[in-house]
Amino acid sequence: MIKSLSKAFARWFAAHVELHPSQSCPECGSQLAREMDDASGAWRCLNPDCPPEVLRRVTLWVSPEAMDIQGCDAALVKQLVERGLVRNAADFYQLSAAELAALDGMNQARAQELLAAIEDSKQREAWRVLYGLGIRKVGIAEAQELCGQFTSLQELFAAARNPMPAITGVSEATVQQLKRWLSDPINRKVVRRLKKAGLNFTIL
Numbered sequence: 001m002i003k004s005l006s007k008a009f010a011r012w013f014a015a016h017v018e019l020h021p022s023q024s025c026p027e028c029g030s031q032l033a034r035e036m037d038d039a040s041g042a043w044r045c046l047n048p049d050c051p052p053e054v055l056r057r058v059t060l061w062v063s064p065e066a067m068d069i070q071g072c073d074a075a076l077v078k079q080l081v082e083r084g085l086v087r088n089a090a091d092f093y094q095l096s097a098a099e100l101a102a103l104d105g106m107n108q109a110r111a112q113e114l115l116a117a118i119e120d121s122k123q124r125e126a127w128r129v130l131y132g133l134g135i136r137k138v139g140i141a142e143a144q145e146l147c148g149q150f151t152s153l154q155e156l157f158a159a160a161r162n163p164m165p166a167i168t169g170v171s172e173a174t175v176q177q178l179k180r181w182l183s184d185p186i187n188r189k190v191v192r193r194l195k196k197a198g199l200n201f202t203i204l
């Protein structure tokens with residue numbers, strides 16, 4: 001089975017996912033699976049806590065198209081994840097200068113620069129926040145289209161928890177992934193923490 005599932009994820013999982021009869025993920029040992037409505041039919045590890053998945057999520061958040069956190073390169077991301085300092089987007093906004101300065105290749109000056117870059121990321125457009133969350137099937141184009149219909153991310157997220165009107169350029173599969181993502185209290189907590197940290201949720 002898949003390890004460390006939240007209850008909401010487990011419910012979704014039971015209804016929408018087929019498990020591979022024998023193969024498991026070499027990274028976390030979870031049984032490989034595929035979503036029943038996934039046209040590609042590919043077997044994948046669907047564990048949100050699988051180490052490569054956590055690394056992918058954190059790497060996406062700092063990337064130029066998302067939060068564009070200057071100086072946060074692949075080696076630094078890897079250290080932050082491996083040391084358990086960052087597991088999701090919201091963790092970046094609770095890092096201290098002392099924690100950063102203690103990392104390999106860092107010092108006080110570089111730690112301060114990185115904190116300034118993290119602070120800068122609070123100014124990014126709301127669609128980049130949405131894209132950076134790494135929700136499946138929500139690429140740059142989808143994030144922009146979704147944001148185009150609402151005045152804030154809170155409004156979008158509230159709408160997505162109800163039957164949502166069709167949005168041009170956004171497939172039903174994307175909407176379903178957004179709904180699924182929001183149905184998980186772990187993800188909703190990340191959203192609340194990002195809002196509290198001062199990320200830009202306002203859509204202009």
Ligand SMILES: [Zn+2]
Pocket residue numbers: 025026027028029030045046047050051
């Ligand atoms: Zn895995």
